[in-house]
Amino acid sequence: MSDAKLLVGPFNRVEGDLEIRLELSGGRVARAEANSPLFRGFERILLGKRPEDALTITPRICGICSISQSMAAALALADLAGARMPPEAMRAAAILHGVENLCDHLTHFYLFFMPDFARAGYAGREWHGQMAERFTAAEGSGLRAAVEARARLFHIVGLLGGKWPHTLAIQPGGVTRAPTRRDRIRMQADLRQSRAFLERALFGAPLEAFAALETPAQYAGWETGDAGLFLRAAADLDLSALGRGPGRFLSWGAYPLPGGRAWAAGLWDGTARAADPGLVAEDLSHAWMLGATAHPMTGETLPDEEMRETAYSWCKAPRYGGQAVETGALARQAVAGHPLARALAAEPGVTARIGGRLLEIARLQILLEEQVAALRPEARFMDRVALPAEGEGQGLVEAARGALGHWIRVEKGRIAGYQIIAPTTWNFSPRDSDGTPGPVEAALVGAPVAEGEEVPLAVQHVVRSFDPCMNCTVH
Amino acid sequence: MSQIETFYDVMRRQGITRRSFMKYCSLTAAALGLAPSYVPKIAHAMETKPRTPVIWVHGLECTCCSESFIRSAHPLAKDVVLSMISLDYDDTLMAAAGHQAEAALEETIEKYKGNYILAVEGNPPLNEDGMFCIVGGKPFVEQLRHAAKDAKAIISWGACASYGCVQAAKPNPTRATPVHKVITDKPIIKVPGCPPIAEVMTGVITYMLTFDRLPELDRQGRPAMFYGQRIHDKCYRRPHFDAGQFVEQWDDENARKGYCLYKMGCKGPTTYNACSTVRWNEGVSFPIQSGHGCIGCSEDGFWDQGSFYDRVTDLTQFGVEANADRVGMAAAGVVGAGVAAHAAISALKAAQRKTQSKNEDA
Numbered sequence: 001m002s003d004a005k006l007l008v009g010p011f012n013r014v015e016g017d018l019e020i021r022l023e024l025s026g027g028r029v030a031r032a033e034a035n036s037p038l039f040r041g042f043e044r045i046l047l048g049k050r051p052e053d054a055l056t057i058t059p060r061i062c063g064i065c066s067i068s069q070s071m072a073a074a075l076a077l078a079d080l081a082g083a084r085m086p087p088e089a090m091r092a093a094a095i096l097h098g099v100e101n102l103c104d105h106l107t108h109f110y111l112f113f114m115p116d117f118a119r120a121g122y123a124g125r126e127w128h129g130q131m132a133e134r135f136t137a138a139e140g141s142g143l144r145a146a147v148e149a150r151a152r153l154f155h156i157v158g159l160l161g162g163k164w165p166h167t168l169a170i171q172p173g174g175v176t177r178a179p180t181r182r183d184r185i186r187m188q189a190d191l192r193q194s195r196a197f198l199e200r201a202l203f204g205a206p207l208e209a210f211a212a213l214e215t216p217a218q219y220a221g222w223e224t225g226d227a228g229l230f231l232r233a234a235a236d237l238d239l240s241a242l243g244r245g246p247g248r249f250l251s252w253g254a255y256p257l258p259g260g261r262a263w264a265a266g267l268w269d270g271t272a273r274a275a276d277p278g279l280v281a282e283d284l285s286h287a288w289m290l291g292a293t294a295h296p297m298t299g300e301t302l303p304d305e306e307m308r309e310t311a312y313s314w315c316k317a318p319r320y321g322g323q324a325v326e327t328g329a330l331a332r333q334a335v336a337g338h339p340l341a342r343a344l345a346a347e348p349g350v351t352a353r354i355g356g357r358l359l360e361i362a363r364l365q366i367l368l369e370e371q372v373a374a375l376r377p378e379a380r381f382m383d384r385v386a387l388p389a390e391g392e393g394q395g396l397v398e399a400a401r402g403a404l405g406h407w408i409r410v411e412k413g414r415i416a417g418y419q420i421i422a423p424t425t426w427n428f429s430p431r432d433s434d435g436t437p438g439p440v441e442a443a444l445v446g447a448p449v450a451e452g453e454e455v456p457l458a459v460q461h462v463v464r465s466f467d468p469c470m471n472c473t474v475h
Numbered sequence: 476m477s478q479i480e481t482f483y484d485v486m487r488r489q490g491i492t493r494r495s496f497m498k499y500c501s502l503t504a505a506a507l508g509l510a511p512s513y514v515p516k517i518a519h520a521m522e523t524k525p526r527t528p529v530i531w532v533h534g535l536e537c538t539c540c541s542e543s544f545i546r547s548a549h550p551l552a553k554d555v556v557l558s559m560i561s562l563d564y565d566d567t568l569m570a571a572a573g574h575q576a577e578a579a580l581e582e583t584i585e586k587y588k589g590n591y592i593l594a595v596e597g598n599p600p601l602n603e604d605g606m607f608c609i610v611g612g613k614p615f616v617e618q619l620r621h622a623a624k625d626a627k628a629i630i631s632w633g634a635c636a637s638y639g640c641v642q643a644a645k646p647n648p649t650r651a652t653p654v655h656k657v658i659t660d661k662p663i664i665k666v667p668g669c670p671p672i673a674e675v676m677t678g679v680i681t682y683m684l685t686f687d688r689l690p691e692l693d694r695q696g697r698p699a700m701f702y703g704q705r706i707h708d709k710c711y712r713r714p715h716f717d718a719g720q721f722v723e724q725w726d727d728e729n730a731r732k733g734y735c736l737y738k739m740g741c742k743g744p745t746t747y748n749a750c751s752t753v754r755w756n757e758g759v760s761f762p763i764q765s766g767h768g769c770i771g772c773s774e775d776g777f778w779d780q781g782s783f784y785d786r787v788t789d790l791t792q793f794g795v796e797a798n799a800d801r802v803g804m805a806a807a808g809v810v811g812a813g814v815a816a817h818a819a820i821s822a823l824k825a826a827q828r829k830t831q832s833k834n835e836d837a
Contacts (some may be wrong), residue, residue, distance in 0.1 A: 007612070019609075037609035040535055040600070041648030045641065050782040056770055057778075059642045060669060063539025147545055151757065158756030162765025163538040166669055166772075169765045171725060176766030178731055303648070305603050316608075383724040455575060471537050 003030075008459055018428070018470045020440075020463065021312070022456075024449055028472035029459065032437070032444035034428045039314040042379070042475040043301040046418040051077055051387050051410050054418065059166050062471040064107070066165045067157070067470075068399035069098040072406040072420075074272050075256070078172035080393030080408060081385045082186070084342065087258035088379035089174030094262070095187070095371050096160050096170065096380035097397070101254075102194075103150045104400030105329065105357050108467045109202070110135070114226070116460045117233050121453075127233050130319050134226060142201065144225055148359040149197035155190045159183050174382035179375060187372045188335065195365055202226050212337040214459040216240075216337065227358050229350075240351035243443040243462035247348050249331030250275060250426065251407065254398035255367070262367055263336035263398070267320070268345060272335070275320075277394060277405065280421065281324045283317040286310065286430040293433070296407040297392060314474040317429040317438060318421045326439045327426045328466065329403025330356025333363070349443075350465040357467075389413040390399055399423050401467050422472035482521040482684065496521075503685070504724045506678045508700055520685050527684050528591040530583055530622055534615040535642055535651050536597025540633040543670035544677070549728055577611045580618075584625055592683060593626035595619065595636045599650030599657055607649040616657060628662045628689060629654065630679065637665035637696075644778040651718045655696070664689050665696040667748075669772035672754050695775070697747070705745035706769050711749040712736065722766075730766060738783035741768025748773040 006022045023031040042061055046054060054073045059066035071093060078084060085093065115137040122128045134142035153162050160177055161167035169176045179187075195207065203210050204224025213219050220235060234240065245357035252275065253265030267273040272355050283293045288311045290302040304311065319325075330353050333341030340359055344352035388410070395406040402423030428439035437445075440463060447458040480488075485707075486496055500517040504510070533541075583591065597615075600607040605614025623629060631654045634640035643651040655663045666679055679698050682690045690698040707713065715721070716735040723729060723738060737744065743751070746769050750761040762769055768784075771777040 039607040040642040043643045044648045053782050056783040057641050060537055063537040063542045154756045155759050157757030162760050162762035163755035165542050168762050168767040384726045
């Protein structure tokens with residue numbers, strides 16, 4: 001194919017709106033620009049509000065990871081007040097948050113990512129018939145089963161949080177509902193059904209067997225369940241070489257528990273390093289935003305209504321120590337030290353990203369079972385927290401898609417600054433002032449685009465392997 | 476009648492059995508509060524009427540309405556409803572992407588001109604010529620106007636489409652505007668809530684598909700069958716309100732005992748929705764049951780009434796309506812006075828008991 005430009009989008013089956021502008025050369029992507037065409041201005045809406053209102057407003061940034069937002073807001077307020085949830089409340093909050101993340105991974109795999117393999121473009125491949133039966137959008141047998149399994153898992157959020165999406169139960173001082181023994185039994189029943197679904201449909205084997213994989217070769221050799229079906233197609237299409245990211249992975253650490261975070265925070269680039277939130281800055285050179293590069297505690301959100309020519313997205317470009325980093329399940333598991341994730345992080349393509357997520361599904365189900373079993377209904381689930389009239393706080397959590405941070409500044413009892421950096425802001429960031437592309441923009445370079453292919457399948461796979469949540473990206 | 480298939484045809488094609496179909500009709504009748512005699516009527520309508528196509532579009536939003544919808548209560552209801560609408564256009568669930576998707580939208584509009592229902596999730600931001608929400612290279616408001624032109628009726632899903640929701644909170648940076656302020660020449664049914672309850676969504680859509688008309692609406696345009704009562708009317712904590720027993724702090728003993736959350740800012744007394752009866756996540760619970768007050772997310776302007784934790788006192792924005800909402804407006808005063816009255820009565824009763832026990836002692 002000769003040199004050309006191609007605009008891919010709107011992407012469906014993602015949360016929110018996304019457009020990617022591609023420049024092609026010799027049948028491959030030579031340059032990519034990711035644009036988030038949706039802006040709502042949450043960071044501006046929060047200004048002047050009472051700090052505790054962030055607990056209600058920020059979850060509404062996103063209908064799929066609303067507990068992650070709620071958790072980040074609660075931790076930011078707790079940090080502002082110098083408070084900490086009582087131990088059992090941490091556990092209850094971790095269960096709420098973990099269930100949402102687990103459900104997000106299932107949604108991604110079954111509803112958003114896999115249906116692309118059922119497309120007509122792949123007819124004739126030995127695995128296509130099976131894919132079509134399992135994953136045809138909105139109809140496949142796998143999709144239906146996953147939606148049902150997910151709805152059952154959300155009973156747990158219903159029990160602890162009253163409703164999902166937009167749960168209100170997580171507060172800086174703890175959770176508003178003290179679970180009862182009966183709740184614990186019901187949650188265990190829901191988790192048993194979830195395990196049964198995962199072992200029957202997704203892995204076709206005990207979770208522990210998948211969680212024990214150590215090398216990419218063992219992973220590539222996994223044959224059973226929908227995971228095995230994916231790996232067959234992935235090997236056929238050489239997806240491990242497709243969509244290589246920057247190879248630097250950030251995680252704020254997942255699930256604060258009484259003994260520390262279940263999965264540690266840090267940076268992984270072949271070596272484990274500590275993560276310092278002080279090194280985060282948002283670059284605005286290619287965003288329709290006004291202002292200088294700034295740390296989120298001092299940053300502002302001033303949309304450039306002229307939509308200047310040199311910019312192309314509403315998304316700011318967050319950088320860690322000046323560098324673009326990838327975030328998500330693979331990052332989280334690699335930083336946490338899982339041998340398979342660390343090995344896959346050295347070849348950070350589509351297959352590796354899906355591997356990180358599958359691995360986390362298995363490990364998260366096990367973690368949830370342990371936490372529900374450890375929950376002590378007689379304990380305290382809420383402490384009193386008095387928010388100061390002046391101060392700062394940061395709340396760092398791991399959403400399903402990766403590192404999420406809230407930074408709040410309070411003056412005279414009102415919000416004077418509120419900045420949010422969501423996982424997809426990291427992954428789908430535009431270029432920075434050095435011209436360094438964001439992780440997805442870099443990962444797309446080299447993706448093949450066949451002659452006349454208007455919706456290039458390779459591009460779909462790469463973009464979806466990051467599980468974009470555009471609602472969160474620009475809020 | 477060979478042109479468009481019936482609902483029943485579609486369901487059969489999706490592998491839904493006759494038995495499941497009849498069960499679905501009963502469930503629907505029950506969900507809509509109809510007598511059992513309606514079951515055969517629903518079944519008959521679905522067997523004979525051509526399927527009503529649904530186009531589902533997304534504006535400025537967070538997708539929470541779709542999220543709520545696809546985990547609708549009964550898996551059967553979800554399957555049936557999804558099978559009815561997924562064939563047309565929905566950009567969160569459909570297979571097509573990019574230009575194919577845009578083409579699918581055009582084709583659906585063209586094919587079912589004047590016959591389809593347009594379901595809108597989210598709303599159009601109007602500032603800067605709509606550039607804050609671009610779909611397929613054009614402002615969402617244009618897609619909305621275009622798709623609405625030939626629609627039979629419009630469903631405004633959720634607080635965003637119905638009223639604006641938190642993204643329209645002061646200073647409303649993008650001028651997020653509810654659907655009925657942009658489309659003024661079509662029947663619009665509002666299904667507010669952030670998000671609406673899944674059962675309410677499937678109930679409304681099934682009613683419209685089955686009976687081919689809008690359900691009875693209140694004066695704010697909400698289906699009366701689901702928005703006819705206040706959360707407070709059917710709240711399981713109501714006896715504590717009546718007894719003057721309130722949670723005063725998140726961490727107090729009363730919170731643990733499940734007392735009334737009115738003093739923690741619960742908006743149940745002024746909020747019309749089905750949360751306390753239908754509940755959430757397949758009837759498991761609802762916010763008040765989880766120990767947090769209602770924030771009133773199915774009411775217009777809930778996002779700009781001071782803090783979400785302020786006590787209900789002067790919600791002047793409510794009360795547009797004659798019956799239900801007049802009560803809503805009055806409720807502010809009534810609740811305030813009511814609390815005092817209840818406290819007084821409780822005190823009186825306590826005093827009486829004391830007197831009584833004294834008498835018995837004597």
